Amino acid sequence: MDLSTEYLGLKLNNPLVPSASPLGRNLDTAKQLEDNGASALVMYSLFEEEIRLEEQELERLMSGQSLGIGEADSYLPVQDSYLSIIDLYLEQLAALKNTLDIPVIASLNGVSNGGWVEYAGDIESAGANALELNIYYVPVDINESGEAVESRYVNILKSVREQVKIPITCKINSQFSSLGHFIKRLEDAGANGVSIFNRFYQPSINIESLEVQPTLHLSKPEEMLLRMHWIAILRGNTGLSLAATGGVHDATAVIKLLLAGADITHMCSALLMQGPKLIKTVLEDVASWMEENEYDSVSQLKGSVSRGTAMNPEAYGRLNYLEVMRSMPG
Amino acid sequence: MPAMVTMDGNEAAARIAYKTNEVIAIYPITPASPMGELSESWSTQAQPNLWGTVPEVIELQSEAGAAGTIHGALQSGALSTTFTASQGLLLMIPNMYKIAGELSPMVLHVAARSLATQGLSIFGDHSDVMSVRGTGFAMLASNSVQEAMDLALIAQSATLASRIPFLHFFDGFRTSHELNKVEVLEDSVIRSMIDDELVIAHRNRALTPDKPVIRGTSQNPDVYFQGRETVNPLYTDLPQLVEDKMNELAQLCGRQYHLFDYAGSAQATRIIILMGSGAETVSETVDHLVARNEEVGVVLVRLYRPFSVEHLIQTLPETVSRIAVLDRSKEPGAGGEPLYKDVLAGIAEYISAGGKRFSTMPRVVGGRYGLGSKEFTPGMVRAVFDNLAQGEPRNHFTIGIHDDLSHTSLEWDSSAQNDAMQGAKQYVFYGLGSDGTVSANKNTLKILGERDGQYAQGYFVYDSKKAGAVTVSHLRVNTRPIQSTYLVADNEAQFVGCHQTVFIERYPMLDKAASGAVFLLNTASSTEDVWHTLPRSMQQQLIDKGMRFFVIDAYDVASQSGMGKRINTIMQTCFFAISGVLPPEIAIAQIKQEVEKAYGRKGRKLVQMNFKAIDTTIANLYEVSIPNVVSSESEIRPAVPSMAPEFVQLVTAEMIAERGDKLPVSLLPNDGTYPTGTAAWEKRGIASEIPVWDAELCIACGKCPFVCPHTAIRSKVFPADLLVNAPATFKHMPLKGGEAENLRISYQVAPEDCTGCNLCVDVCPARDKSDASRFALELRPLEPLREQEAENWDFFLQLPESNRLDIRWSRMPEAMLAQPLFEFSSACLGCGETPYIRLATQLFGDRMVIANATGCSSIYGGNLPTTPYSKNTDGRGPAWSNSLFEDNAEFGLGFRMAYDQHAEYANVLLASMSSVLGEGAVSAIIDAKQTNEADIHEQRERIGAVKSTLSALNSEQARQLLSVIDYAAKKSVWIIGGDGWAYDIGFGGLDHVLATGRNVNFLVLDTEVYSNTGGQKSKATPRGAVAKFAAAGKAVGKKDLGMIAMAYEHVYVASVAFGAKDVHTLRAFREAESWDGPSLIIAYSPCIAHGVDLSHNLRQQKLAVNSGYWPLYRFDPRLPDKGKNPLQVDYREPSIKLDDYYKTEARFSILRRSHPDKATQYLDAEQQAVIARYHRLKQLEALPVEQAAKQTKPAAEKS
Secondary structure, X not given: OEOOEEEOOEEEOOOEEEOOOHHHHOHXXXXXXXXXXXXXEEEEEEEHHHHHHHHXXXXXXXXXXXXXXXXXXXXXXXXXXXXXXXXHHHHHHHHHHHHOOOOEEEEEEOOOOOHHHHHHHHHHHOOOOEEEEEOOOOOOOOOOOHHHHHHHHHHHHHHHHHHOOOOEEEEEOOOOOOHHHHHHHHHHOOOOEEEEOOOOOOOEEOOOOOOEEOOOOOOOHHHHHHHHHHHHHHOOOOOOEEEEOOOXXXXXXXXXXXXHOOOEEEEOHHHHHHXXXXXXXXXXXXXXXXXXXXXXXXXXXXXXXXXOOOOOHHHHOHHHHHHHHHHOOX | OOOEXXXXXXXXXXXXXXXXXXXXXXXXXXXXXXXXXXXXXXXXXXXXXXXXXXXXXXXXXXXXXXXXXXXXXXXXXXXXXXXXXXXXXXXXXXXXXXXXXXXXXXXXXXXXXXXXXXXXXXXXXXXXHHOXXXXXXXXXXXXXXXXXXXXXXXXXXXXXXXXXXXXXXXXXXXXXXXXXXXXXXXXXXXXXXXXXXXXXXXXXXXXXXXXXXXXXXXXXXXXXXXXXXXXXXXXXXXXXXXXXXXXXXXXXXXXXXXXXXXXXXXXXXXXXXXXXOHHHHHHHHHHHHHOOOOOEEEEEEOEEEOOOHHHHHHHOOOOOOEEEEEEOOOOOOOOOOHHHHHHHHHHHHHHHOOOOOOOOOOEEEEEEXXXXXXXXXXXXXXXXXXXXXXXXXXXOEEEOOOOOOOOOEEOOOOOOOOHHHXXXXXXXXXXXXXXXXXXXXXXXXXXXXXXXXXXXXXXXXXXXXXXXXXXXXXXXXXXXXXXXXXXXXXXXXXXXXXXXXXXHHOOXXXXXXXXXXXXXXXXXXXXXXXXXXXXXXXXXXXXXXXXXXXXXXXXXXXXXXXXXXXXXXXXXXXXXXXXXXXXXXXXXXXXXXXXXHHHHHHHHHHHHHHHHHHHHHHHHOEEEOOOOOOXXXXXXXXXXXXXXXHXXXXXXXXXXXXXXXXXXXXXXXXXXOOOOOOHHHOOOOOOOEEEEEOOOOOOOOOHHHHHOOOOOEEEEEEEHHHHHHOOOOOOOEEOOOOOOOOEEEEEEEOOOOOOOOOHXXXXXXXXXXXXXXXXXXXXXXXXXXXXHHHHHHHHHHHOOXXXXXXXXXXXXXXXXXXXXXXXXXOOOOOOOOHHHHHHHHHHHHHHEEEEEOOXXXXXXXXXXXXXXXXXXXXXOOOEEEXXXXXXXXXXXXXXXXXXXXHHHHHHHHHHHOHHHHOHHHHXXXXXXXXOOHHHHHHHHHHHHHHHHHHHHOOOHHHHHHHHHHHHHOOOEEEEXXXXXXXXXXXXXXXXHHHHHOOOOEEEEEEOOEEOOOOOEEOOOOXXXXXXXXXXXXXXXXXXXXXXXXXXXXXXXXXXXXXXXXXXXXXXXXXXXXXXXXXXXXXXXXXXXXXXXXXXXXXXXXXXXXXOOOOOOEEEOOOHHHHOOOOEEEOOOOOOOOHHHHHOOOHHHHHHHHHOHXXXXXXXXXXXXXXXXXXXXXXXXXXXXXXXXXXXXXXOOOOO
């Protein structure tokens, strides 16, 4: 059974790739992921805000300590060098590369086209096989047009593209007026792949303190369908590698996403809940499904039920909506 | 080729000390702390000494501890050193006698500083080193930064050769903190000067069980005396040995020193002899005078002990007839100061023994100069020479002050300048401590000093205010070495930079400007408008001196570049652009290089922001054309308002206005006693934003005055009919529950005293129901509100204070109506200490006496010119004093004992006069319980009545009773200080005073580091925190002071955090004070040394308590009598991880960047510890009452 696939020009043993999560922070866990069959690993994200915060902290430490009194011109000792978040990230990247045989995809996460994108070059030098550019932007300004929002993504991508030669995939959310067109813009701007979709983390209100508080819920299996739907639409309409991320909890999801056209499927929440061994189980289940259904290889089944290849492609359009409406009780 | 590096005297000395030692014991004290900090930092970085080992640097609990450790290390054969100053040196004296008596070679490096006498001074003079001249240490004086390095090595070399320990000293601040360009001694030179055979010999003398001997014996009258005389040959030989070492160094590096160096005319008749940095100014002035054919000279004393008369005589020109010996110290009651007497006795001895070098005995006079870093200028030097030229020169004179009391002072010409200034470029910069002016100037000096053939000097005058501190930087650049150890004088600066607009109305800074100088002002005003914002005198000076005037809106440039409020590189760029000191393009390239060096890969964004700021600066720098006529109506603001009391007008105001140097002796108190309540007169207006109160939203909870670190927001309740003359904008609202009496309540801000720290806004719980982001307090810009709110504040102040008898003290809103008697301190924005002190003054201020350990609280509490301690309308209020750092507990105990004695005597006299005063009145006073406000009030009434009777009596007994009867009313003794005092240097005393059982109240303001001296580690520093002297993180946990005190069982102990649980703090203070025995309150005090923005002060306290890091509890020895366990744990089981607290403070988080493994290890250990402590406390609290009661003894008997 040939489970191999190609993603961002990388030959992968199978289509199961753990996505950016804390799992990659520990070398032992990363090794377990590989041992259980992960075909590549997306590292945890290097966040723009973390870099900014660290810079501010450093600025305060280095030049904000003096009060102007004779007895003390500083309060905390300043060392000649510090391991920055970047240093730690690059160290971990190098360590993962040393430990693992599978490709390692680094992840940059931010929303502005500031200096942080320059770190892409360092990531490439440290040996990353590819780079996932995760742009999580919430357009709170209602005066900002959809075109401007898209351009923000495109510009960041272009900046990163200028820095590196390794493949870049953009991890984006689903909330664009014309997602396909937008993804085409990303392709034109130099992306090699697209990873869909970022999950929308909604904060909540604490009704005691009236504070708005961040909340984190792990993904649920039903979230996979949104990904499958858009993968199916995109397959055949773009030259980009397609990764599905969000709601992939079992082999069925993986199979559906592959059928829709995904080159790989990412897992995160399910791995956090069930541990690295889940990969092995899922891969075995996928293989036995393929065997049962007489598929020889992943490349054979990949995209075989996309919008361009499905028996009933109209279901990926408005028809699905109509049928769902009709099926509603009452 | 030796490197030329710009550094200060502390670094110069520390480099040699570190290279040539193995064990370094340290303790922080200004101005010597940086030597210890540098050593500890080099040790942490594993930098090796001359022998390839990394010196071990250890902090002790006091200088006495450091000296003991050094003594032990020396006795055990290690090369050992320490650094200190002032009181620290005094604490080392006993060990210094021992170290010298046992001929242990070492060099003690001292940044010489004044001693605390009528007042403490952190500044430089020789009072400290002169106090140890009898210890047997040799004493070697460095006069400059270069010498601090060179003579440190000569001392180290000589001590090994002679076995006599050396005290190597240089002037505190003037040399220890002056930046100057020095030639660094290379390792090969140091190597050549240190003879390893001598090192081995020292090691071979070590106490070791392998070759046992005994030292430190007790000696009887038969041999002690002879034993003291055994060392004489060593001391006799030492001067020549030191001279030889000086010659050796000269061979190696070309700089020749002698025991006494002479400079001046070979036929000089008038000579000044002195040591220390002042010698540089005298030398410079002598050059100037000799060039004008004056027969003058100067002898620079380098080796002061042993004092070699022979070498001195050989140094003096034969022609000398008049000698002035200048001492930078004072010995009250002596026939003269030490150096004067040594010189006089030496010459007299020489002549009386038949010495023929001089035709007649020179006339020798002595004078004092430069005490407490008083300026010593060329004009003063000339005045001393002029005095010598008088027929009858004045002896025992002073120079540098105006002594209209005992008329010791010489007059001088303050405009006198030396030739050395020709070709020199001099620059002065006025900045805020927090705006980075000093660091930018240090950087500028580096840039200028690194250029071949160019010398740069920098000296920085600091403020003693911690919030809104002003710094004045004095920079000089020249093509020859700069010896001018005095500030840039009036009319001498080619450039004056004003980095804060508000200073133009405070300081006459253009007095400094030379003719044709450049003035740079940071202002938001346009080039068209800025002229009108200047005071008249400033406009006049710009015109009269033909100056050029430039402006920049540096805050705007900073903001545009993403630099926030950091304007330092912007102002630095302006300086280089318009001062002409370097071609601007070269300067800018070098500024960028320095930025790159500082931030490098650690913060690429920071580098980019700085570069952007630098690049946009020039485009935003404008020259203002100066009109021909003065047009301004404004003048520099008076320092205090005209209604201030006479002393404040005459003395305090002059100090505030930076004219304190001109105050004559007669105006100053001779015993250090100053009036309280003076901070209220100093309207500093340092806040950019102040809180604005919304009466519609307020719920009158009292939290804002409770948390305010500067007592700048207050509440009062008053009848509505008092509002008749209220200003139109004065805000108030009905008092809930006070409707029947038509009572109103107001929360009013003192706009010119507020610092804008945001804590009141942060704590405000009163929210707009329709807009969750709006609260009853919001920060708004000061300027449009300043005048209006100042008027409202004045109105608020004249409203009556609440009657203390009406206040229900357990209720926060009511307790906060009590008048605070601690207001407008100079503490940092968001200070975590001051709210505790203010609270204590609200609760007990009218009966409070405070013994205050040296530290932050003694600086913001008692650093002239003003004090925040104040009086109520009855004239009562906290009486305050600072003794020392180490003895504060004992000092406070002394108060208690004296008060009790006075009260006892009052009772005796009352009893004996009962027939006159009435038995009822007498017994009512003697038997009064005084357990609450009403009792105390009644007691004061009773005392008042008796005093009236006594005043009418003309008897000795009545006079005696009048002098003590006020002590029959309760007095509350408070012993306040930081953790450096309570946990470390003063712990022995604190422990002993707790053990006495006497009624004193300890308030430990626990910032967990030595905050005042710059954040050095104390035993209160937690595991995992980075601090000075713990650059790699503290490995062991914080000492549990509370548990130690609880072990006595008669001590009331509370651990509080006002920002976490305010009512708990309030309750603990009241319980502590009411306990008729010792009380200890350990108060968590967030501090800038924690590496946290103190606008988050309250959040940090909550995180600390919620994580279990800071426990809240009360241990009340009265409870067992009520059948209750004495311990009450007042915090809940940790609800957040310790990491959630640790990661918010840089003191913890930077360890993750520097030592990630240790950071994790310490965090894990501390996490376990805080959970274990919670459960341990809960177990103690749960002990059966009977068992707990048995364990608790009653308070100790009063002696």
